[in-house]
Amino acid sequence: MSLCLGRLLFLATLSLTLAGCGQSASEQAAASGERVVRIGSVAPLTGPQAHLGKDNENGARMAIEEANAKGITIGGKKIHFELISEDDQADPKTATIVAQKLADSGVSGVIGHLNSGTTIPAAKIYHDNGIPQISPSATAVAYTHQGFKTAFRVMANDAQQGHVLGEYATRNLHAKKIAIIDDRTAYGQGLADQFIHAAQAAGAEIVAHEYTSDKAVDFTAVLTVVKGKQPDLLFYGGMDAQGGMMARQIKSLALNVKFMMGDGGYTPEFIKLAGDAADGTYASLPGVPLDKMPGGKAFEQRFVAQYQPIQLYAPYCYDAVNVMIAAMQKAGSVEPAHYLPALANISYEGITATLQFDGNGDLKGGAVTLYQVQQGKWQPLETVGAAQ
Amino acid sequence: METFLQQIINGLVQGSVYALVALGYTMVYGILGLINFAHGEVVMVGAMLVISSLTAMLSWGVPLLLALPISVVLAMAGCMALGYSIERIAYRPLRHAPRLAPLITAIGVSILLQNLAMMIWGREYHAFPQLIVSQPHHIGGAIINDIQIIIIIMALAIMAGLMLLVHRTRLGRAMRAVAENQHAAQLMGVDVNRVISVTFMLGSALAAIAGLMVSANYGLAHYYMGFLLGLKAFTAAVLGGIGNLRGAMLGGLLLGLIESLGAGYIGDLTGGFMGSQYQDVFAFFVLIAVLVFRPSGLLGEQLAERA
């Protein structure tokens, strides 16, 4: 039996070889004594979240190109940065494979991944290889709580965002009775749980906690339960597509509540799907509105001119690359082991916030901005610094 | 009480949607004894066709009253062609093969259609043009709107129509004969292939209508919408007794009610241990329970050999 196994595995090797022929590294030997430093960028570039993944990649690419244009010298050597982009397909298994590949190709740092479900298992591989990782968008608390000194993020985590949302709902919107629906994904459930903690701490009562899924289209049953409990506010932990449909069904069931979502709702898609039911919906986005930040407006103009309108996380990727380069400059070295301590203690003025990391690698005092749909458009209401 | 009534209405509407799809399953199963796994995907294709043709025609300035029927007819024609090809390519050559074979091709067809649709229409949700303002009606504090009423009426009407067809027409008699015994029917001069093709086309036309109703009700369509819907509808068909048209209707309505009442009250019943997160589990539990305790379903005849 092992005979045939041998033959098969041999065939497998062969096919691997053939498949690999296409990816011969295009190593452009940097002329004129430049040192090439590789930075990895990982996001789902194919699949349902491809538009977000491409956005992330473009954000990172722009930062790299600007750094190269500026001409950066670290430790007496001129540095040429090279972006290596990988596709994790939003799948945890593929994420570990591409993480391994990036480690193989000797990257000095990684910007990624997009989802918490991929970032968490990949973090272990970066940690084992001593590579600093900055996620632009993974918000699950667990990511930075695995005890890995290499893991950072430039976005408020679920706890910080849920906290701001929960406090805002109770203090500013004066909600006494709150109903919760979450979509049972890592993102939706994580955010909803943190929201509940904060809202309860601020004195609100959670009158209903119902659930749906990220593929559901019919929410009438759970919304009817919510209606029966007569809450002031309904918080949905989930993404824009379901949120949009939910907003419609809230309207058709004549459910009179304030509707609130996290950053998953802050998209044009939500408004498109909810139609005229979108007005009045609240959502949040970590960070400060771009036009309020120094250089934010200019970034947006450059980005749109070069690529396409910003989807969601491109500014965070841009910041992530820049903060990594800043740490290298501060440490005077591109070696991960040398610049890692500098990254942990950095204070960098980014376009989304002032970036400083706490002991876990989380963003210190990550600000969160609240938005509301008014006349079919998202309008910023208020920026709140997350209190820890 | 208000909440309870609203949950009943939610369940009836959802149940009618299931019933519409379940009728298609049951027709094919009744005649071929084959679960047409791809039926849910045909519903999805129907919904997509309606939305794209309607959106296109409205943008060309075709008046709504003309555009709607044309796009429905287009979708029905498209689905009928699709149903015919599926049967011709994937099922007919395997009619005498072991049971496992057509089942595996059916799964293959389902995957294929889903991904083709994804390539044609993309991964985004397609919004159904908001054309008719669906008026809400208040019944004892609960709310039901026009589209929902149409769905319930449509499901009942289609069931009645199919029953007439099967029991009162020549084609219906041929269908029943083929269901009973293909070889005997052939000997009696029934063109078995034609009857089976017509059945598939009929089922697919129903799927197009179901797709229209579903996308109009939820206001959108998506390449993935057919799968879970198909699964639930299949459960409904089994619950009522597969192969039985009245059973499909009854099973659909019951499953809709079980889901909405289950999601609404299971939290209170189990003291908070289980909640609406298990909404999708109910259908599967119902399915397993029916198959174990009453494989012929609530209204079905004894189909022990098939079950």
Next chain:
Amino acid sequence: MKSGRFTKKNGLFVLQLGAVLLLPFITDALLGRGWVRIVDFAMLYIMLALGLNIVVGYAGLLDLGYIAFFAVGAYCFALTGSPHLALAFPQLFPAGLHLSFWQVVPLSALLAGGFGVLLGAPTLRLRGDYLAIVTLGFGEIIRIFLNNLNAPINLTNGPQGISLIDPIAVAGVSLNAGEEILGITFPSVHLYFYLFLAFTALVIFVSHRLEKSRIGRAWMAIREDEIAATAMGINTRNLKLLAFAMGAMFGGVSGTLFAGFQGFVSPESFSLMESVMVLCMVVLGGMGNIRGVILGGVLLALLPEILRHGIVPLQQALFGRTVIDPEGLRMLLFGTALIAVMLYRPAGLWPSRVRRSELEADEPESTI
């Protein structure tokens, strides 16, 4: 003359064994370490496919929820080998359980086998399509429960998944760090390769012995004609349950390996599409034939990678953008392959002799 042929065969065997043992090094040198990890995953899929082959290939029971057993095995190790229990039940397990991998393997095999019986028992009377739907439902039920059992008792940590699972250790050596043996450095992925290879060999050996055994022949009799099998005095009930249990055990063990290798499990890894993929491996390679199933496993486990590295750059070069994403293309190929294989090669790419004769027989149903 006889002995001469014998040595030639032996020589070939040694050569092939050598090739397999060197595979991670060859792959590493040619393609990089990421590909060694891909090969590791391919081995896991081969194990899964061989397990499903017992249920579908030998006993002829179409199981569409097979990934549930993989999940059971994975969560078994995730719970007993991570700090999660300490967080969830601080009184009961102040430091977590931290069982070693070798204690967990029999445990998860037993647990998964138990789940196999649990699934098999109520579905004994069902055949073909009904069984497929019920097993599909079962797989979804398991996934939904894993996704939701974080409240009121936090058993599975819900959609957040469980991280920080202990690495697998063999003879006191953690496979997570590289190891130097006889002057050769074995990186972590290589060590895992040899562990997975050993388990795959064991699974192949057991499958092979089962196939030729009394039990295996009885399974095939049930597959071909259950009524006739009963008439021949075969206890179809027990044997079907045994098939479910055996298949589930293989799935459970490979799930345990997966959890240790990945260090993180979450319910999204156990979706219905994974079940379909494993089924595709069995069907495509050849139901009931170990070589065929291995071939199917290798092909389909490598396919997504090949598509990602081959098709995406090709499309970029041709059209300047990605027209069809590789995930969609992969599923498209799966669907087409399932149909094409059933129509033109119902016994698979590498059919077993018995199965071919059986599946290609064209006899009308009503000849009895």
